[in-house]
Amino acid sequence: xxxxxxxxxxxFALTLVFCVSAVAMSQERxxxxxxxxxxxxxxxxxxxxxxxxxxxxxFHDDGVWVLWTxxxxxxxxxxxxxxxxxxxxxxxxxxxxxxxxxxxxxxxxAAVVRFYSTLTGDxxxxxxxxxxxxxxxxxxxxxxxxxxxxxxxxxxxxxxG
Numbered sequence: 001x002x003x004x005x006x007x008x009x010x011x012f013a014l015t016l017v018f019c020v021s022a023v024a025m026s027q028e029r030x031x032x033x034x035x036x037x038x039x040x041x042x043x044x045x046x047x048x049x050x051x052x053x054x055x056x057x058x059f060h061d062d063g064v065w066v067l068w069t070x071x072x073x074x075x076x077x078x079x080x081x082x083x084x085x086x087x088x089x090x091x092x093x094x095x096x097x098x099x100x101x102x103x104x105x106x107x108x109x110a111a112v113v114r115f116y117s118t119l120t121g122d123x124x125x126x127x128x129x130x131x132x133x134x135x136x137x138x139x140x141x142x143x144x145x146x147x148x149x150x151x152x153x154x155x156x157x158x159x160x161g
Contacts, residue, residue: 032111033103035145036138040098040115047096050087056080059147060139066151068132094121101133109140110148116161117152131155 039058046055056079059065065073065082073082087094102114112135119130136150155161 029105032105032140032145036103036111036113037100039138039145039147040100040113044096044098047094050092052080052084052087055083059150060141063147064149066149068152068154090123091119091121093123094119098134111138112136113138118161131159131161 043055043058046052046058056076059076059079061076062074063076063079065079067073067082073079096117096119099116100113101116103111105111114133114135117132117134119132120128122128122130132152132154134150134152137148138145139148
């Protein structure tokens with residue numbers, strides 16, 4: 001028992017040092033930051049050209065999207081089909097602009113992205129700017145960054161942007 005306790009402390013300390021070092025080092029990574037930022041640009045471009053195939057291709061095959069309504073679309077096909085349907089109706093003339101607020105690496109192949117979004121041209125409220133925050137978990141699989149999970153939260157009119 002006396003040998004196990006010091007060994008556990010050593011292992012804990014070593015793990016803590018490794019985790020802190022990995023997180024600190026992960027915040028650098030300019031090439032990965034550029035690739036992920038380009039995903040958000042591609043998101044905006046796909047939305048504004050109403051190319052929901054390109055939009056859905058930003059997700060992994062098993063990606064998950066949680067709508068502001070709380071509905072959950074699982075899989076790239078569901079994400080594409082769902083967005084394509086609303087882009088034929090209420091969002092057919094919409095324009096969305098994105099601004100990254102946070103990009104934090106949580107491992108060598110994973111990051112959290114939070115971005116602020118404005119949408120105009122929603123046919124249900126043609127003169128209104130709809131503001132939201134989106135959170136994505138992006139992961140790199142076989143060398144390619146894509147969205148594994150995301151959620152859209154609409155902002156109240158009183159929420160600062």
